[in-house]
Amino acid sequence: MLVLDHLAVAAKSLEAGSAFVAEKLGLDMQPGGRHARFGTHNMLIGLADGLYLEVIAIDPEAVPPEDARWFDLDCFTGAPRLHNWICRAEDMNTALARMPVGAGRVVDLARGDLSWQMAVPEDGKLPYDEICPALIQWQGAHPASRLVQSGARLKRLEVLHPEGAVLAATLAPMLNDPRVMIRTGDAPAMRACFDVAGQERWL
Secondary structure, rough: OEEEEEEEOOOOHHHHHEEEEEHHHHHHHHHEEOOOOOOOOEEEEHHHOOOOEEEEOOOOOOOOOOOOOHHHEEEEOOOEEEEEEEEEOOOOOHHHHOOOOOOEEEEEEEOEEEEEEEEEEOOOOOOOOOOOOEEEEEOOOOOOOOOOOOEEEHHHHEEOOOOOHHHHHHHHHOOOOOOOEEEEEOOOOOEEEEEEEOOEEEE
């Protein structure tokens, strides 16, 4: 089975991404850290129900990786935006075998005392134009347990793609979350609705 783990906003810089989240949700990001393996860094917000939101960007001070960065960040352009959703797997290899072709190979990662496995495609590009969820399996502590709760709660995640029905059918046996709606759309798109202090806010 898969469980929604977190959402990722991609940006050209953490400053731009944090400003975007502050504008849309009225919330300030908390410090994250560096991912040496892929030359990226992040900031975080704790959400209700054990979820969290991250802003992720290329770390200008990091040594560039020898292969492609995750989340297709090497090719990211434009304004900050909700870019990926990440699902937690009970068994990475079993889940990965049932995912769409190209969902990635298992990579061992660490940030400080956090460690996890992630499914990362060789070219950094997730299937269905980055609309397919990335898979993660934590080994030990989960970062959400260390974050100050923002009071925000995810109400709905809408995932659209011209082949959305196919992706939905592929994930249905593994993911049962009424907040996640995968539908057919004219172009790849993703947006999330949050309850922030009783107000509905969107990314």
